[in-house]
Amino acid sequence: MNKKNYLLDLNNSKKPFIIYKSDKGFDLYTDFSKKIILNNNNIEKFINKNNRLRSPHKETDLFIGFFGYEILNNLIEVKIKKQKTINFPKGIFYKPETKIKLSNNLEYNKTRSLNANDLFKININKKSYKKIFDKFKKKIKSGETYQIKICTKYSNKSEINALDFFCRLVKSNMAPEAFMIKDKNYSIISCSPENLITKKKNFITTKPIAGTLKKTKKLNKNKALTFFRKNLKESKEHNMIVDMERNDLSKICKPGSVKILKKKIVEEYKDLYHYVSLIGGQLKNKVTSLEIIKAMMPGGSVIGCPKISTLNLLNKQEKQSRNIYTGSFGYLKFNGDMRFNIIIRAILNFKGRSEISVASGVVIDSNAAHEFDENYIKAKSLMDLYK
C-alpha cells in the first residue's frame, strides 16, 4: 500500500483518525468502533473497566484519546468554579480497529492552499500578566506555593487542515510525544515532548522536563548541561519537580522501589535542549488504572508545587477553561498497560477557532517580563504554522 496516498485518501475521506509518535516513527489509528465522551459520571468506570483482559491481545485492544484539564482536577476532587468555556468535551476516547505504522518522514501529497486566517489575540496582556505574577510571588513568599505556572492563551478564527499542520510541525519540531487527532468537529495537533506515564506490566516511569534552552551555534549538549547545572533557578525548579514526581509515584509504588533512573540529564531536540529526569518504580500489587491516573494527573511539572494548593490558586485565578491544555493524551491497553503524555505545545481547533495555550513558571527569582516573552516564544512555533 502506498502510505502517502493512503494518508491523502484518509484525510479526504473525513474519517476520524489519530497519529501518535512511536519509537521508530508514528502509529496511525483509525476505523473507530466506539467513541466515548467523558464526563464526571462516567470517567471512573471508563478507566477501570478496560484493563481486565490479559494477553494475548491485538494491537488495537486499547482506547486512545485524551483527558482535559478540568476533568483531571475533578477526578482528584479539586473544584473549578464557573469559567468562560467553548463547550469543548472534557475528554474523548476511541476504540480503533485499524493500526498502521508510519515512518518518521510524514508526508502526503497536498497542494497547500493559502488560508486567510485571522491574527492571534492573547487573553492576558503584559500588564495584567505582571499583576498575576506579582500576586503569585506573594503566595510564594507566604509559602502557599513553591512554584506556579501562569497560563496564557492565544486564539484566532481559523479553519485548518490538521494533517497538513501536523506534517509541517513534526518536520520542524519532532517531539517524542507528538500526536494529532482529527475528528468531524475538532482537531488537535501537538508536539508535546513530555511523557507522564509509561506503564508496562508492573513497572511505571515518568519523565518530567523542567528547563528548556534554545539552540544556538555556540551551544552543544555538554555546554547545555553546564548551563543547567550552574543556573540556580533552573536547578531549583527541576529539583522540586523530581521530588514531586517521586512523591506521586510513591502513592502507587512499592516502598523503596521508586528510583531516579536518569538524574538531570540533557536531551537534544531539533531546536532546543531539555533538562530531564527519568523516575520509575515497581507498582504495588492490585493497583488499578484509576489509582495510577489519579496519582499522576494532572502532570505536576506543568502545574507547579505542591500540586493541590497550586491547582487551587490557579483555578481561582483563571477565567477561561484550559480545555485540553495540561491534560493528557495517550492510550489505555486492555491488558492494563498505558502510555500518556502531558498536552502542551498544542493547537485545539474547534468551531472555526484555534487556541494555543502556553505557560511558564513563577518561582521566587523569576522575572515577569522574561516569562511573558518566554510564553510568546513557546506559542510562536505553533502560530507560524498559520502563515
Added chain:
Amino acid sequence: MIYIIDHHDSFTQNVVHQFQNFDEVVCTNFNKINQNKLKKADIIVFSPGPGAPKDYPISSEVYKKFKGKKKIIGICLGFQQILHCENGKIIEQKKIYHGFQSKIKVTSKNSLFKRNSQFTVGRYHSLKLKEPFTAKNFEITMRCAISNTAMTIENNKEKIYGFQFHPESFLTENGNLLIKKILSA
C-alpha cells in the same frame, strides 16, 4: 506504628516511603485523622505542607494532646508547627529556599548527632523560625552553615524532633540515617 499527618503536600508520600523502611506507617490527611489509630501509634509525624502553622489548628491540637506521651517528629511545616505550639514565631525570610541544596552543621553538644558534623540537605521553605527562641527542654541543634538559620530542634527529654529541611528529598544525603537515629532515640 508511625502515624503521619499529611498537610496536603506533594512530598508527603516520599516521607511515607522513607519511614516505611523502619516501621508500619499510617498516613491520612490532617482533617481526616483516624483517632483510634492515632491513639495506638507510637510515633506521630507532622508532614511538610503549604502555608503556615496557624493554618492548621487541628495539627496544633494533636501536638498539644500527645506532647510528652508519644515521640513526635515534624518536617518543614511540621517543624514549624511544633515551634508554633511552643510559642515560637514563624516569619517570612528574605531569601527563599525552594529546591535548594545546602550544607548544615551540628551546633550543639546535646544533639543525637556529633557536634560539628556536616550534612548536605534539601530545603523547601518560605518561612523560618524567628530567633531568639527558647522553650523548656528544646534546643536548636543544627543550623545552615551559611545563613545560620535553625535547621533542627531536639527535645530529648520528651522525644520531640523537628527538621526544617527535608530528610526524604533526593537532595538530602544520608536522609535515612538521620531518620533511623531519631527513631531509635
